[in-house]
Amino acid sequence: MIWKQDVECASRADLQALQSAHLKKLIPYIYSNCPVYKRKLDAAGVSPDKIKSIDDIKRLPITTKEDMRDNYPYGLFSCPQNRINEIHVSSGTTGNPTLVGYTKDDLKLWGDVMARVLCCAGAEPGDTIQIAYGYGLFTGGLGFHYGALEMGLRILPTSSGQTARQLKVMQDFKPRIIACTPSYVLYMAEEAKDLGIDPTKGNWKIGIFGAEPWSESMRREIESIWNMLATDVYGLSEIIGPGVAQECTHKDGLHIFSDVFYPEVVNPKTGEQVAEGEDGELMITTLTKQGIPLIRYGTRDVVSIRYDTCRCGRTSPRISKIKGRTDDMIVVRGINVFPSQIEHVLIGIEGTQPYYQIIVDRQAHRLDEVEVLVEVEQKFFSDEIRHLHEIRDKIKREIENVLSIGVKVTLVEPKTIKRSEGKATRIVDRRTL
Amino acid sequence: MRITQISIFLENRQGRLYDVCSLLGSNDVNIRALTIAETESFGVLRIVVDKSDAAIRLLRENQFVANFTDVIAIEVPDKPGGLASVLKVFAENDVNIEYMYGFVEKFSDKALLVMRFEDTDFAQQILAKHNVHVVAEKDIQGL
Numbered sequence: 001m002i003w004k005q006d007v008e009c010a011s012r013a014d015l016q017a018l019q020s021a022h023l024k025k026l027i028p029y030i031y032s033n034c035p036v037y038k039r040k041l042d043a044a045g046v047s048p049d050k051i052k053s054i055d056d057i058k059r060l061p062i063t064t065k066e067d068m069r070d071n072y073p074y075g076l077f078s079c080p081q082n083r084i085n086e087i088h089v090s091s092g093t094t095g096n097p098t099l100v101g102y103t104k105d106d107l108k109l110w111g112d113v114m115a116r117v118l119c120c121a122g123a124e125p126g127d128t129i130q131i132a133y134g135y136g137l138f139t140g141g142l143g144f145h146y147g148a149l150e151m152g153l154r155i156l157p158t159s160s161g162q163t164a165r166q167l168k169v170m171q172d173f174k175p176r177i178i179a180c181t182p183s184y185v186l187y188m189a190e191e192a193k194d195l196g197i198d199p200t201k202g203n204w205k206i207g208i209f210g211a212e213p214w215s216e217s218m219r220r221e222i223e224s225i226w227n228m229l230a231t232d233v234y235g236l237s238e239i240i241g242p243g244v245a246q247e248c249t250h251k252d253g254l255h256i257f258s259d260v261f262y263p264e265v266v267n268p269k270t271g272e273q274v275a276e277g278e279d280g281e282l283m284i285t286t287l288t289k290q291g292i293p294l295i296r297y298g299t300r301d302v303v304s305i306r307y308d309t310c311r312c313g314r315t316s317p318r319i320s321k322i323k324g325r326t327d328d329m330i331v332v333r334g335i336n337v338f339p340s341q342i343e344h345v346l347i348g349i350e351g352t353q354p355y356y357q358i359i360v361d362r363q364a365h366r367l368d369e370v371e372v373l374v375e376v377e378q379k380f381f382s383d384e385i386r387h388l389h390e391i392r393d394k395i396k397r398e399i400e401n402v403l404s405i406g407v408k409v410t411l412v413e414p415k416t417i418k419r420s421e422g423k424a425t426r427i428v429d430r431r432t433l
Numbered sequence: 434m435r436i437t438q439i440s441i442f443l444e445n446r447q448g449r450l451y452d453v454c455s456l457l458g459s460n461d462v463n464i465r466a467l468t469i470a471e472t473e474s475f476g477v478l479r480i481v482v483d484k485s486d487a488a489i490r491l492l493r494e495n496q497f498v499a500n501f502t503d504v505i506a507i508e509v510p511d512k513p514g515g516l517a518s519v520l521k522v523f524a525e526n527d528v529n530i531e532y533m534y535g536f537v538e539k540f541s542d543k544a545l546l547v548m549r550f551e552d553t554d555f556a557q558q559i560l561a562k563h564n565v566h567v568v569a570e571k572d573i574q575g576l
Binding site: 385389 | 474498500532549
């Protein structure tokens with residue numbers, strides 16, 4: 001079923017009229033409620049009453065992750081904190097996390113777009129969903145929860161981890177839908193086999209996977225191992241969390257809910273819109289959010305976009321799977337990892353910044369693993385193994401504190417980390433996606 | 434009397450020990466005593482050489498992480514119970530040994546051991562008090 005038939009299947013003209021109406025209300029709202037944006041709009045010479053249609057969006061200034069960081073915690077909010085109903089955070093580039101706040105209406109919007117996500121993937125009223133995304137400050141678990149509530153599904157809020165219990169829940173309550181990261185569902189297949197459970201006879205028939213990049217070959221693997229339909233969900237906490245875009249059962253691009261999250265795909269260097277089908281950075285304007293509405297937010301995700309009508313009948317534009325990043329962020333087990341976070345830790349421990357390298361690996365059917373190589377420096381070297389282990393363990397603990405994921409730290413000899421043009425290669429991503 | 438040990442960080446990679454030894458050998462530095470402490474991913478090579486200043490300069494010039502460590506070289510009777518007689522002194526006087534290893538050659542009928550103590554000053558006092566023979570740096574160089 002299609003959750004919001006009237007907007008999801010609207011004609012292009014009707015959709016543009018709706019987007020224009022939203023934008024016309026949004027800009028004066030932000031202008032009069034958010035001093036940071038007022039300054040930005042003034043600096044760009046934009047008078048809010050001149051914004052009349054969605055085409056005027058090109059005249060608006062862009063918003064970056066640095067804007068989020070520089071105005072932490074509340075600078076980009078357009079409403080007072082006493083109207084904020086829920087807070088989520090994701091990792092920032094350094095120091096401050098990225099904070100987002102939802103009003104009651106924002107949470108309703110989230111439930112609505114997540115219900116659309118579930119329907120896109122093929123959920124029907126009466127279905128049971130197992131939500132194995134983490135619940136908590138991470139948006140994954142609760143985002144799916146609100147969508148399933150809105151749709152009236154039976155919810156199994158297992159959150160992430162405790163794999164044996166996840167499998168028992170699957171067997172005992174027979175949910176038709178599983179939502180988690182793609183690497184976790186493959187990991188669960190291995191665990192299932194170890195426990196004598198045949199994954200091809202599992203109960204899950206629909207999977208909604210996201211929060212980390214994955215490929216068509218991983219999709220084929222998941223679909224054959226679990227004998228299910230595997231679909232891709234896209235989102236980021238700055239915009240709403242999961243619920244920005246979702247594949248329908250035709251798996252031919254992710255439907256982006258453009259009546260509320262207006263997409264532009266631009267050349268990251270010039271900011272110019274690229275042609276339909278060309279790769280560029282996805283920029284999103286939240287047309288109806290109240291708590292922390294964002295104008296032309298640069299996601300740093302590289303995608304292409306198309307506007308033709310899908311076989312499922314939805315007219316919403318479709319974005320490709322994420323093809324890359326415009327920065328050096330990597331996503332590991334749903335967590336954003338920036339090399340700068342690790343630099344921060346190392347500087348804090350040693351007072352200098354040793355050379356380091358982050359290696360991300362994914363063994364077949366295992367979860368992503370992160371190894372951080374740190375070159376030993378004269379000043380923290382000791383003839384005693386115990387001291388070297390203490391330093392290694394301290395680095396490990398502090399990185400884990402910052403990233404909230406387990407890492408392995410390995411001390412290596414100086415100059416063993418490859419430099420290119422004098423700079424070390426910070427990230428080696430060996431995951432075969 | 435203390436002697437100088439050089440400690441070198443080594444990854445567990447093929448040929449790394451050879452690299453150190455050939456570097457020292459080709460520059461006429463003689464290794465008198467050596468031991469390796471190993472872990473699953475790295476090791477610490479500890480050596481006593483005849484020309485320690487030259488050796489550490491060479492190593493650092495060649496991108497090795499190397500430090501000096503103060504150790505004490507002790508002569509121990511080379512007969513059953515010889516080592517025990519020295520260790521007894523330490524045990525009875527709360528002297529903690531971090532690690533120890535033997536010299537490659539000896540220059541009397543006694544065995545020569547390198548010992549690294551938690552508190553080198555304290556160990557020295559105890560050794561002097563109990564008349565345990567400690568070998569001087571110049572004796573090592575002359576080996």
